Amino acid sequence: xxxxxxxxxxxxxxxxxxxxxxxxxxxxxxxxxxxxxxxxxxxxxxxxxxxxxxxxxxxxxxxxxxxxxxxxxxxxxxxxxxxxxxxxxxxxxxxxxxxxxxxxxxxxxxxxxxxxxxxxxxxxxxxxxxxxxxxxxxxxxxxxxxxxxxxxxxxxxxxxxxxxxxxxxxxxxxxxxxxxxxxxxxxxxxxxxxxxxxxxxxxxxxxxxxxxxxxxxxxxxxxxxxxxxxxxxxxxxxxxxxxxxxxxxxxxxxxxxxxxxxxxxxxxxx
Numbered sequence: 001x002x003x004x005x006x007x008x009x010x011x012x013x014x015x016x017x018x019x020x021x022x023x024x025x026x027x028x029x030x031x032x033x034x035x036x037x038x039x040x041x042x043x044x045x046x047x048x049x050x051x052x053x054x055x056x057x058x059x060x061x062x063x064x065x066x067x068x069x070x071x072x073x074x075x076x077x078x079x080x081x082x083x084x085x086x087x088x089x090x091x092x093x094x095x096x097x098x099x100x101x102x103x104x105x106x107x108x109x110x111x112x113x114x115x116x117x118x119x120x121x122x123x124x125x126x127x128x129x130x131x132x133x134x135x136x137x138x139x140x141x142x143x144x145x146x147x148x149x150x151x152x153x154x155x156x157x158x159x160x161x162x163x164x165x166x167x168x169x170x171x172x173x174x175x176x177x178x179x180x181x182x183x184x185x186x187x188x189x190x191x192x193x194x195x196x197x198x199x200x201x202x203x204x205x206x207x208x209x210x211x212x213x214x215x216x217x218x219x220x221x222x223x224x225x226x227x228x229x230x231x232x233x234x235x236x237x238x239x240x241x242x243x244x245x246x247x248x249x250x251x252x253x254x255x256x257x258x259x260x261x262x263x264x265x266x267x268x269x270x
Contacts, residue, residue: 007259009267011229014138017094018145019229020129021087021267023259031255032074034210034218037089038111039067042125044084049076052114053209062119066156068110072209086129090149098146102153109157116156124148133269168193169207172200176212180219181242186212221256224249229268234261 010020019037032051047060051074052067059065059075067073069092096108103109116122128148132141172193176184186197189212193200204212220241227237238249253261 007263007267008133008269009229009264010133010269012138012141015142015145017091018132019089020132021085021089022129022133023085023087023267032072032214033221033256034070034072034208034215035067035089036069036219036222037091038069038095040088040090040125041065041067042086042122042129044086044126048085050114051075055114057115059115062122063115063117064122064125065115066111066152067114069108070208070210071110086126088125088129088132090145095149095153098150099153099157102150103157109153111152111156112158113156116152121152166203166207168195169203172204172212173208173215176216177219180216180223181240183242184212184216217252218256221249221252224253224261225257225264228261228265231265234265237261 007024008022010022011018041059042064043059043061045061047058050057050059050065050067053072057065092108099105099109125148128144131144135141172189175189175192186200190197190200195203201211204210204215208215210218220243224237224241224243227240228234232240234246234249238244238246241249243249243252250260253259253264257264259267
């Protein structure tokens with residue numbers, strides 16, 4: 001697209017709740033992973049296969065996909081003609097505030113559908129993404145993103161249906177988040193909450209669809225992405241998030257985001 005680089009990542013300190021990527025080299029993310037943000041994706045051309053827990057969905061041109069925070073997923077390219085993938089990541093707390101304004105409910109209300117097969121919504125999303133990258137006026141961008149997301153919340157979030165959460169699982173998650181830089185073990189986490197490692201794995205996977213190890217790995221890689229966007233060196237990032245060395249960061253970052261840490265830094269709009 002004219003004006004947009006082949007691989008582009010948009011971040012702005014004035015809009016800290018979002019990140020947008022545009023990638024014409026779609027390799028797919030075959031390893032199951034999570035994001036702590038709401039993720040919205042759309043293709044300019046072609047289709048990709050999305051794997052969401054037990055569901056297998058096809059994202060085609062003129063549709064958009066919405067993936068809830070902490071929803072385990074992976075993606076694979078279906079044909080060589082698939083081209084131009086927009087991925088918009090929105091902070092979960094920012095979404096919660098919008099939902100509270102609309103529904104007066106506390107906590108995140110998950111989106112009830114993963115595929116929105118509506119060409120008008122698709123065109124609105126593409127228009128939004130292009131404006132985020134190319135427009136210079138932040139207040140205009142913020143208005144556009146609020147209007148678009150609010151409309152999708154009203155259409156696709158059922159404020160009357162809330163998932164009951166295992167409070168202990170989320171207490172464990174919070175403990176891991178606070179100590180992510182450490183080399184945590186199942187035994188150490190279990191002792192902290194006076195449970196067995198078996199019970200820890202069972203309730204954590206039941207609630208988050210990931211084992212503690214899988215969650216820790218995903219959290220480290222997502223944290224690494226944030227630090228890389230702040231121009232921290234790759235070696236410093238690896239140290240700060242608790243990887244043994246750069247090679248481990250490279251391996252898992254590539255598996256989840258389909259690009260290397262260096263390629264991600266190079267894609268950032270400066």
